[in-house]
Amino acid sequence: MVKLGPVFSLATVSPSTGDGETTDNGEAIINLDHGDPTMYEKYWQRMGDKTTVVISGWQFTSYFSDPKNLCWFLEPELAEEVVRLHRVVGNAITKDYHIVVGTGSSQLFQAALYALSSDASEPMSVVSAAPYYSSYPVITDCLKSGLYKWEGDAQAFDKSGPYIELVTSPNNPDGFVRQSVVNRSGGILVHDLAYYWPQYTPITTPADHDLMLFTVSKTTGHAGMRIGWALVKDEIIARKIVKYIELSTIGVSKDSQLRAAKVLRAVSDSCGVAHPFKEETFFGFSHHSMESRWMLLREAVNRSGIFSLPEFTPGFCNFWNRVFEPLPAFAWLKCGDGIEDCESFLRGHKIWTRSGRYFGVSPSYVRISMLDRDRTFNLFVKRLSRIRSQRRMRLEHVD
Amino acid sequence: MVKLGPVFSLATVSPSTGDGETTDNGEAIINLDHGDPTMYEKYWQRMGDKTTVVISGWQFTSYFSDPKNLCWFLEPELAEEVVRLHRVVGNAITKDYHIVVGTGSSQLFQAALYALSSDASEPMSVVSAAPYYSSYPVITDCLKSGLYKWEGDAQAFDKSGPYIELVTSPNNPDGFVRQSVVNRSGGILVHDLAYYWPQYTPITTPADHDLMLFTVSKTTGHAGMRIGWALVKDEIIARKIVKYIELSTIGVSKDSQLRAAKVLRAVSDSCGVAHPFKEETFFGFSHHSMESRWMLLREAVNRSGIFSLPEFTPGFCNFWNRVFEPLPAFAWLKCGDGIEDCESFLRGHKIWTRSGRYFGVSPSYVRISMLDRDRTFNLFVKRLSRIRSQRRMRLEHVD
Structure with a gap:
C-alpha cells in the first residue's frame, strides 16, 4: 500500500484557531502544519463589501x-x-x-x-x-x-x-x-x-x-x-x-x-488607485504583514541559540521598484543543539509543524506556516522565545 | 494509450443553446450528447431571490x-x-x-x-x-x-x-x-x-x-x-x-x-409549504416537466416507425403517494429499420447524441438528454417527427 504522509492528515488534526484548542495543562496547541492562509482574512474584512458576490x-x-x-x-x-x-x-x-x-x-x-x-x-x-x-x-x-x-x-x-x-x-x-x-x-x-x-x-x-x-x-x-x-x-x-x-x-x-x-x-x-506600497493595497498589506512576521520570527530564532532559518540574498523587485529579502509563506526551521527530530521537539511544546522527512530531507528541519491569523502567529513567536528562555534558565541553573 | 471516449469531448463540441448554433444550411444543431440539466433554470428563475446567496x-x-x-x-x-x-x-x-x-x-x-x-x-x-x-x-x-x-x-x-x-x-x-x-x-x-x-x-x-x-x-x-x-x-x-x-x-x-x-x-x-404535486414545489415542477417531455417524445417516437424507447413498469411512489411510470433523465433510443449507427444517423439530422458503443452495447442505441432547456427539447421533438415524415414521404414516393 502507498504510504500516505501528512498531506493534511486532517481527520485527527485540528487547525489552530488561536483561541480554541487547549491541552491538558491549559496551553493552546498551535497548529502550523498546514499552510492555511487565514492571515489574509483581515485584509478582506477591511475591504467591506467591495468583493461581496451575489449569486x-x-x-x-x-x-x-x-x-x-x-x-x-x-x-x-x-x-x-x-x-x-x-x-x-x-x-x-x-x-x-x-x-x-x-x-x-x-x-x-x-x-x-x-x-x-x-x-x-x-x-x-x-x-x-x-x-x-x-x-x-x-x-x-x-x-x-x-x-x-x-x-x-x-x-x-x-x-x-x-x-x-x-x-x-x-x-x-x-x-x-x-x-x-x-x-x-x-x-x-x-x-x-x-x-x-x-x-x-x-x-x-x-x-x-x-x-x-x-x-x-x-x-x-x-x-x-x-x-x-x-x-x-x-x-x-x-x-x-x-x-x-x-x-x-x-x-x-x-x-x-x-x-x-x-x-x-x-x-x-x-x-x-494607491501607491502599491500603502497598506490599503492588497500587496501593500500582505508585504507589510510578511515583513513584520519575518522580523519577529528572526528575532525569536536569533535569541534562541537552538534554531536557525535560511538566509536569503536580497533582490530587486520590479513590482515594488526596490530591493528586498524574500519573505516566504513558510519558515524552514532547523533545530541544532543535537535535536534530531525537530517536529517531535516542537510538538512537546504544543507547536505542530511538518517534519523535514516529508520533504525528502533530515527530520532536523520543520516547515512552519507563516500565514495563520495574527493571534496564532504571535502566540507561536512568544512560545518559541519561551523555549529558549527555559533552556537558558536550565543552563544557568547547572552553572 | 487509454482510449478516451466522449465523456464530454468538449473541446470540439458546443452545447446547444437552442438559439445559437446553426449549420451550413441554417438548421440549428441540437446537442443532446451531454446531460446538461438546464431544464431546471426556469424553476429557479421563478423562485426569484429565495435562493440567492451573498458571500x-x-x-x-x-x-x-x-x-x-x-x-x-x-x-x-x-x-x-x-x-x-x-x-x-x-x-x-x-x-x-x-x-x-x-x-x-x-x-x-x-x-x-x-x-x-x-x-x-x-x-x-x-x-x-x-x-x-x-x-x-x-x-x-x-x-x-x-x-x-x-x-x-x-x-x-x-x-x-x-x-x-x-x-x-x-x-x-x-x-x-x-x-x-x-x-x-x-x-x-x-x-x-x-x-x-x-x-x-x-x-x-x-x-x-x-x-x-x-x-x-x-x-x-x-x-x-x-x-x-x-x-x-x-x-x-x-x-x-x-x-x-x-x-x-x-x-x-x-x-x-x-x-x-x-x-x-x-x-x-x-x-x-405546498402540496408536493403543485408546480410551485421543486419536485412538482420537475416531475410535471418530465411527464410532459416523455409524453411528447413517446408520441414522436410512436409515429416514427424507425425508433423505439424502453418500456417501464409503473411503480408506487411513497413520495407522491401514487403509481407512475419512470421518467428518466435520458432517453435510450433505439434505431430500427436496418440503421446500424444511430448516432451517425441522427447526426445527419443535426441531432447530437451519444452512441450505445460508449455504454458497452450496440451502436443502434443512443443516449439523449431529456434535461435541456424547453426550446432545445421542443426543437428536438419537432425534428425527430420530421425525420419520420421524410421517410414516409420517400416510401410513398417510391410506391
Whole structure:
C-alpha cells in the first residue's frame, strides 16, 4: 500500500484557531502544519463589501462556461482577471498562453502529470529537488499509475529516459528561488509558481515557462475557493490538461470562479488607485504583514541559540521598484543543539509543524506556516522565545 | 494509450443553446450528447431571490470547514440539508452514515475506487452491467492505476478475486431500476443513486446500501456548482474517501457548498409549504416537466416507425403517494429499420447524441438528454417527427 504522509492528515488534526484548542495543562496547541492562509482574512474584512458576490438561484445550471474556449469550463471573467493581474504584477507572460482553471493547483499538478505522460510507453519519472513539496510524492504515487512514478530528489536522479521535473519557485518548503537541476534531453518541466507574488519574493522577471501553475489560495488567501490556474504554451498539452479535469471533476465550481474573478479584480484595482506600497493595497498589506512576521520570527530564532532559518540574498523587485529579502509563506526551521527530530521537539511544546522527512530531507528541519491569523502567529513567536528562555534558565541553573 | 471516449469531448463540441448554433444550411444543431440539466433554470428563475446567496470577500480563507468532522472540508450547513432532504424525500437512510462531499459525484466515484482498492494486493476488477455509464471505463482506466482496472460488463464477468460492482439505479443511460448482478463473495458494491429522485422514478424505499453517491447536478440541476455527496456506512472507507479528495483537490469549493445548502433547503421547504404535486414545489415542477417531455417524445417516437424507447413498469411512489411510470433523465433510443449507427444517423439530422458503443452495447442505441432547456427539447421533438415524415414521404414516393 502507498504510504500516505501528512498531506493534511486532517481527520485527527485540528487547525489552530488561536483561541480554541487547549491541552491538558491549559496551553493552546498551535497548529502550523498546514499552510492555511487565514492571515489574509483581515485584509478582506477591511475591504467591506467591495468583493461581496451575489449569486442568484438560477445561475450555473450548465456544466459549460464558454463552450467555444479550449477550456470550456473556464468562466470568461476569471480568464480576464488572471491576464490582468499578471500584467499588473509583471510575474508571468500570458500572451500566447492557454489558461486552464483547476480545483486548486493540486488538481492542475495531477492534470499536468497526465497530460505530459499519457503518450509515454512506460511510466515517466517524476522528480523534484529536495526539499520538495511534501504532497508531490504522495499525490504522484497514490493510485500506482502506470503513466508516471515518483523518483524522488532531482539532484540524485540518474535514470535514463524521459522525465518530468517539478520546479517550485519560490520553493515550498524553504522559500528559495529555483531553476531546474536535471537539465537532460527528454526532460519536461512543470513550474509551480504558487508563491511568485510580491508579498513573498522579489518579482525579477515575467515568467515564461512552458507550463506554469498558480493558485488563488496563496495569491489572495482564499483557500476555501479551491481555484488555481495553469498557463500552458502548447495547445495539445493544454487540451490534455482540460481532458483530465473533465474526467476528474467535469470542470470547476463556477461559483468559486466568479468569486475568484471578483477578488483578483479588487487586487488589480487596489494596485491602480494607491501607491502599491500603502497598506490599503492588497500587496501593500500582505508585504507589510510578511515583513513584520519575518522580523519577529528572526528575532525569536536569533535569541534562541537552538534554531536557525535560511538566509536569503536580497533582490530587486520590479513590482515594488526596490530591493528586498524574500519573505516566504513558510519558515524552514532547523533545530541544532543535537535535536534530531525537530517536529517531535516542537510538538512537546504544543507547536505542530511538518517534519523535514516529508520533504525528502533530515527530520532536523520543520516547515512552519507563516500565514495563520495574527493571534496564532504571535502566540507561536512568544512560545518559541519561551523555549529558549527555559533552556537558558536550565543552563544557568547547572552553572 | 487509454482510449478516451466522449465523456464530454468538449473541446470540439458546443452545447446547444437552442438559439445559437446553426449549420451550413441554417438548421440549428441540437446537442443532446451531454446531460446538461438546464431544464431546471426556469424553476429557479421563478423562485426569484429565495435562493440567492451573498458571500463576503473575507469568507473562506481556510481550507477547513469543520475540523472536528471526519470530513473536515464539509460545510456543516450542507451536511444538515443533505440529511433533511433525504428525510423529506424518503430516498435514502442517513442515520449512522458518514457524509462526504465531493466535487461532483465523478470525484466521489474515483474516491470510492481508491478507498475500496487501496489495500488490495493486485488491481481490483471494476465492473458494471451494460449498458453502463460511459464515463466509468474511461475514468477507471485513464491513469492506468495499479489499484483497480476496468473489466467491463458485469454480466460477462468471470474472473475470480475481489471486485467492485457499480450499480447505477435508476440506470444511466437506460433509466431502469437496478440491483447488483455478480453477487459473488469478495464483491463490493458502489451505488450511484444520482437519479433516485421523485421527478425521475418512483421512490419505493429509503436506500440503505453501504456506499451511495448523489449529486446536486441531477437533484436540483445545478451542474455548475460541482457538488456531490457520498453516504458511507463504514468509517474506515469514509476516511479513505476523504483522504482521496484531500489528495485530489484538498477539499471542495466552500462557495458552492454554501449555495448547494441553500438550494437543497429551498427544495425541502417547498415540499413543506405546498402540496408536493403543485408546480410551485421543486419536485412538482420537475416531475410535471418530465411527464410532459416523455409524453411528447413517446408520441414522436410512436409515429416514427424507425425508433423505439424502453418500456417501464409503473411503480408506487411513497413520495407522491401514487403509481407512475419512470421518467428518466435520458432517453435510450433505439434505431430500427436496418440503421446500424444511430448516432451517425441522427447526426445527419443535426441531432447530437451519444452512441450505445460508449455504454458497452450496440451502436443502434443512443443516449439523449431529456434535461435541456424547453426550446432545445421542443426543437428536438419537432425534428425527430420530421425525420419520420421524410421517410414516409420517400416510401410513398417510391410506391
